[in-house]
């Protein structure tokens with residue numbers, strides 16, 4: 001019912017009247033800090049726009065706020081700390097449940113952020129929980145991939161660390177990896193109890209989920225030197241390592257970013273790089289090509305999910321103004337990665353408006369040549385200046 005409701009609302013938003021309003025925005029504008037002199041007053045109610053923020057390279061670098069992000073986000077709340085403009089975080093990152101990430105972000109940015117405002121690369125996996133509810137699935141990646149999948153409703157999930165531990169000699173390099181020996185005593189006790197009851201060695205793995213960045217490529221891809229490699233074994237044998245080659249169980253990636261901006265001065269390899277490595281090795285070693293599904297930006301479905309989430313976080317003070325109408329004339333995507341954030345927003349089309357910051361992956365003086373944004377700014381704070389100024393003017397109120 002909720003999806004039907006959203007579709008009806010979306011039809012309303014694509015009316016000629018609304019299209020005309022969006023088409024009046026000048027495309028590919030460049031915006032520099034010297035053009036901004038002061039903060040405009042708060043926009044009037046109801047806000048007919050929403051905002052999706054990328055996190056890495058826009059809001060944070062590592063755990064450090066950048067680009068004036070705390071001040072920029074505070075402008076979306078009133079003096080009492082109540083949300084007045086709907087916004088979400090739309091990141092390809094992840095590795096912890098949305099509830100935990102919301103708490104972490106709240107602490108780092110000194111504002112209240114609810115779990116419904118956090119959309120991570122793996123959030124769409126929730127939609128597959130019914131299909132694999134009681135099936136054995138493997139969760140790969142840094143952080144707490146098992147907690148993430150359990151919170152989504154998957155009941156028979158093992159981390160790849162734990163799954164690999166049931167197969168002797170599956171990783172010939174294990175003894176050289178000091179961090180793995182330290183981890184051995186700290187594994188999730190509930191998933192280990194579940195594993196002991198169900199004997200994962202005799203169960204067929206029904207799906208593999210790459211939840212976050214792989215910590216141990218050489219084991220997870222099943223290193224290029226040896227044949228007994230974990231992921232290739234699972235995938236090439238239909239889910240039973242050591243058995244003959246069979247059909248491949250479904251493989252899902254939370255995102256396909258080739259790189260991202262972390263604390264190190266230059267970009268770091270992301271999940272897309274891991275996917276390329278796995279795919280090329282797998283296709284070299286086995287007769288069938290690797291089949292997989294990638295979520296995350298720039299996948300247009302992710303932007304549709306973000307619209308849905310933004311409708312859900314519309315402040316209650318706006319509800320009487322919406323009156324059954326689609327609430328947004330413009331949705332802003334603020335990101336630092338042209339091939340992910342800007343490409344995704346452009347593919348999603350109306351009502352998305354893309355803003356590229358120079359605070360992360362993109363550092364060019366002009367617009368990106370392939371995925372040109374609707375606006376280019378230095379920081380998220382400048383992006384917020386532009387949005388609030390424009391929305392205030394469009395509402396007919398004086399500044």
Ligand SMILES: [Mg+2]
Pocket residue numbers: 054055056057058260261335336337360
């Ligand atoms: Mg980013």
